Amino acid sequence: MATIGEASLRSGVEIETIRYYERKGFVPKPGRSGNGRRVYSPSAIANLRFIKRCRDLGFPLHVASRLLVISMGEQVKCGEVQNFGQAQLAETRSKIAELESLRTALEELVSNCEEGSTNCPMLEKLWSQ
Amino acid sequence: MATIGEASLRSGVEIETIRYYERKGFVPKPGRSGNGRRVYSPSAIANLRFIKRCRDLGFPLHVASRLLVISMGEQVKCGEVQNFGQAQLAETRSKIAELESLRTALEELVSNCEEGSTNCPMLEKLWSQ
DNA sequence: TATGCTTCCTGTAGTCGCTACAGGATCAAG
DNA sequence: CTTGATCCTGTAGCGACTACAGGAAGCATA
Numbered sequence A, B: 001m002a003t004i005g006e007a008s009l010r011s012g013v014e015i016e017t018i019r020y021y022e023r024k025g026f027v028p029k030p031g032r033s034g035n036g037r038r039v040y041s042p043s044a045i046a047n048l049r050f051i052k053r054c055r056d057l058g059f060p061l062h063v064a065s066r067l068l069v070i071s072m073g074e075q076v077k078c079g080e081v082q083n084f085g086q087a088q089l090a091e092t093r094s095k096i097a098e099l100e101s102l103r104t105a106l107e108e109l110v111s112n113c114e115e116g117s118t119n120c121p122m123l124e125k126l127w128s129q
Numbered sequence C: 001t002a003t004g005c006t007t008c009c010t011g012t013a014g015t016c017g018c019t020a021c022a023g024g025a026t027c028a029a030g
Numbered sequence D: 001c002t003t004g005a006t007c008c009t010g011t012a013g014c015g016a017c018t019a020c021a022g023g024a025a026g027c028a029t030a
Helices: A004-011 A015-024 A042-056 A061-072 A078-111 A121-127 B004-011 B015-024 B042-056 B061-072 B078-111 B121-127
Strands: none
Touching (some): A042 A061, A042 B121, A061 A078, A078 A121, A121 B078, B004 B015, B004 B042, B042 B061
């Protein structure tokens, strides 16, 4: 049984963030000790770590939370889990594609930019069309 | 001289967003007609389009706004413009790199996921370690 | 002229995922 | 007994919008 500070250290989730997750209902509410402080069991800490791993992979919080609920349910709904994974992968791929075309555009934008020229090619490109 | 609706159509910026930009000081305040409605000159509309092009390229609003101010100033500060462009390019590249490692991780996560298996490999990976 | 639809106005609150306080209570160590 | 760390609640801020509510005005048709 750990305090919120220990839970934070062991899960890698900031204290304020842990309280935020609780407030928003993304993780089950922990117990409280006599003095009103939150008390975290090892499995509660594991839950936080799970959420963190999901977030690090780009899953939105409500999906991370849903995956947690599925994990803790009677029978795991593997299809739903798979859907979330595929959706996140698709989103990640499309974000990459978007950023790559952005990168190309920015490279083109910056390429003609030389200090000291009377006009500013980058600004001109931004205004053109 | 155009209404906010026409300015929106011609610039591609939503009406609510135009008002938001004005409220936050990212674009100069437009004039008002006798009845109190906003009136947009062609150059004011061009400004909105400029901001939109910057936003589409990923520049944050305060940078887009600064580029606009620079454009309208006496002498253009090409060095500063170049810095913004390079910074945005660097940021875009690092975001791409980040997303690519994310994509790899997600592909690995999803790869073993098969409907109908008794356990759920994806969830297991999320819990492991 | 009356009606009804559209556009406009201001102001406020919600989104997402935190983060940063303020202002107080409690704990553990010296 | 004091000091400093940790905890508590509640609220506000970030960025870049978006979505109303509640009202005023304009425009077209009957």
